Amino acid sequence: MGNLLGHWRVKEPSTVEECDSTWGSDSESDEPAAEEDSGISESVSPAGSERAAEDNGDSSHKLTDSPESPPKMKRSFYAARDLYKYRHCYPNYKKSRQPNEFLNLRFYLNKIPLVPDGIYIEEILTRWRGDYDKLEHNHTYIQWLFPLREQGLNFYAHELTQDEIKEFQSTREAKRRFLAAYSLMLDFYGIKLLDKSGNVSRSSNWQERFHHLNESQHNYLRITRILKSLGELGYEAFKAPLVGLFLEESLHRNTLPNMQHSILEYFVYTIRLPATRRRLLRYARRHYRPAHAFLWGPPPKRSRFKGGDDGASVGAGSSGIRAPAPTPEPQRRGDKSFISSSACSGTLVSSHDAVVCHDVSAEGMNTYTGMDRLEGVLIMKGEGNKYAEVVPL
Incomplete structure (x- = not known):
């Protein structure tokens, strides 16, 4: 029995709907107003032929059968599956048999340089700030500055382990440098970190x-890597302010129109708390143009009817079948996001998927804050008093 359990693997989702629990835990009182649902496309819940195409590839769009029809956009299964694994802490993660040398932590303690460049963290933090050409064209440092429990493009960089994450989060010097590295990259993108709560705004050279x-x-x-690493190393609450700023700039101010699809397909879904994702997506949906092309929910209102003896409810999507809910995602105490609401225009442009597949793997000082409430859940804690499972009450 012990050997059987040791080889047990979690069944991974096979559709976008199974990967995305953002709206699955929504309550009727938490639904948006009826008029907000009028712009949702029925393609949010793809039917049989579309779902088959989705399972056979990770393209972010497909053409309809009619040559005169415009391209019909669809969500990337590659992105949904990747972020499902991340939000659920890599359910099929295999512990390395190699001794844990804590190389990421030692790098952040300035004890070893990044490989292959031979550069120490202190040099990066003190000499690279403002050197935008170096930050743009060097492609080896990002995996060291923002480590994950997955392999990046720099194969000299090392994946995080659970033990290393625990040690990193309890090491003040490492955490201080990690926030400095985050601030360094924000400056590169035209953003400044305002405080230790993760609030951000435009920088002077935005x-x-x-x-x-x-x-x-x-x-x-x-x-995407930076957002994931924030969550791994104890800064989950920092994600919503940054994603909120990007949504504001891309959808409302139209300063980052090319980023729209990556924000909605990737950045939002690095956030582990469904309530926070819902708030961000509702904001996005109000400002997304064309409204009928918004693919990320909320789904159409569910019509309830009796099914069998238990009176189960079925979704009213195009397939008429409600996808099974995935494993509940980890919940965190935290934040309440604020984003202003105004009309905007924009274009749906997707390049993130192409980059991932190719690489294989106003002037106003607007402040974006982040704070989420803990909804009614039962948290099952595991080793190290860390949450292992969250069960809705």
């Missing part, structure tokens, strides 16, 4: 940096 960021789209892959 126009120049936003123009670069809008055109240099490989940085969207870097931002």
